Amino acid sequence: MVDYSSFPRKQILCVDMKSFYASCSAVMMGLDPLTCYLAVVGDIERQGSVVLAASPRLKKDFRIKTGCRRFEIPNDPRIHVVEPKMSTYLRLSTEITRLFHRYVPKESIHTYSVDESFLELDGATNLWGDAQIVAQKIKDEIEREFQLPCAIGIGPNMLLSKLCLDLEAKKKGVAEWTYEDVEKKLWPLSPLSEMWGIGRRVEKTLNNMGIFTVGQLARYDLEKLEAKFGIMGNQLYYHAWGIDLSEIGAPIMEGQVSFGKSQILLRDYTEEEEVKNVILEICEEVGRRARSSKMAGRTISLGVGYSKDEFGGGFHRSRSITNPTNITMDIYRVCMELFHEHYQKKTVRQLSVTLSNIVPDESMQLNLFDPELPKRRELGYVMDKIRYRHGSRALLRAVSYTPGGTAVYRSKLVGGHKS
Template identity: 30%
Template structure:
């Protein structure tokens, strides 16, 4: 007997959350976007009624409103989306303990041991339960492995239930373009296309050595997936192990100088930011830990509107918490933790097109700075203020 894996995918999740929070929005075209007064705002999410009118993610808001003058615009409410996501996964946990959270709006469920219930009946029960209790529509893919279950859940939306068996792969998946395949992003698709691989069927039959030369070990995995093979298990710990990323340091002596404490916070922020990038996660909450000379320890946290990952943002938020909550007593330990981290692709920001361009430039700059620091040392590039302070100390 093979495995029975469900992939549960919440439909138009952010827009569905807005409808669940405000039922009067149901049956109306709704988008989640930036400030509706801002001409350059863009659509971050759209419900299916809005999609039917030709509105899509990243469309300029002015263009969306031109297509649909009655369009209802909601600003991103990240805390609401996280809370509803938690409710969804709590209900899925009741179905099977073998639940792996893949992102804020999707997860895998291994129901192999529930042989007494037909998979289709179980899927219908899950779908109906989530719609009635949390007011969130979901599509469910049923397959013998995670890859096929993921592909199946994409085939019918909203409120779809699709079964995809391994024997269906040649007829169902192989004619599709590689761009539609789970695990193939834009850059990977271009590399595959350059190799003459246009469809999933082409990938399934491609030369494995050539794939490895172009994509490394990932090329072999993609070929397996294209042939309907995926040995990964549903691992509940996979989605839980990255809930927080932090770093702390016990100081060699008790410190009372704010300037020194801020320098230490900057080092900690750079360490936390680097690890977040390695794991490709972001967070919206910074926690600061302070241990005083008498070993009294306090933790203070704050959640910001926009998810962050850059060391400079982490430092700025931690510095804010230090200045607000430090009582002036000598400190012997400092720590920074990014709480409730999640996949970067889930991040929702209230950005207009101009800010997207600016952020892209900033990200490129920080990548260059990080490369230089890694090659020449942490002090290779410093802020002007730090250099002025250092020069002043030398003169004294």
């Protein structure tokens, strides 16, 4: 048994905006987000385009949800199919965060995603009332000021507030869990992938160990879990008991282990040179992301997904280098080695590049055989500053202006979608 008396009992809210993109688009069209049938699709002209968000009624009555394709949406006059307005969504998300500031200081807010945030109420309840009262106030104000629905889970830590949100508050609107609720409300949960933090692969491994519910995981031998999963086994065990020591407001980059970018191409790429051009563009973005955090990496991964006309498939391979880097052309050089070794001359539809095994970029050592390294490193930062000040299109590589380049088109997008 775990003694909860030694663990913090904070008051954490997990606020989730219901079907945020779809709800925002519904409000802009003068529709009720909870009763209308609406789908936000990346590109309404392409039947294979992905559904980015669906209104609650569309999910319930037509089984259309995020990840479905345009062609799966029935031809029903009640259903509104719209393209995303990413700039508007982001602006509304910012305004909602400002609403949170009325109740707690900035350092007590952790923006988990564009539609989900954690708030720590400790110290604010003397002003506004207990967690239930504050949650209801926030929910009512969001609905009154933005006409947007939300759900709020309350817990003594981030984990339990999130689990409370997913498993109860999304049905009730506002709900609260304490440590004393874990055995009754969390332990019966099955399948395990329904629990925040457990994916399908981990679930399958746990199932093979005879663990099918969270309660069985909580009662499993801790040493055996650690032997099987390492430090993750310790986390799984304590999460099953509802214990989480994560701190609100910790920098998101604190636990960053990689920088990556993947891209589903707008058409099938049959020419090898065109594929290489897009890989270079992606390497540029991965390098920029690493440089923006003053980090570098020793392991570079390339993923290539083939077209459905090739019956799918592809490859994902990695290579480690001696000295860490965040220089675009260094990343690209390794990607080209992997590409030439594994590419099967097939039609390409998806690409991804990842830089991992991360260290601070001060670890990029001088190399006697590469005296230009400091200049190339500094050049990357100068290019980033120019783009930051004048826009991403202010400085592009020539390959971006070739027929296969995608950077010019994507520079007009927000979050990968139309603004």
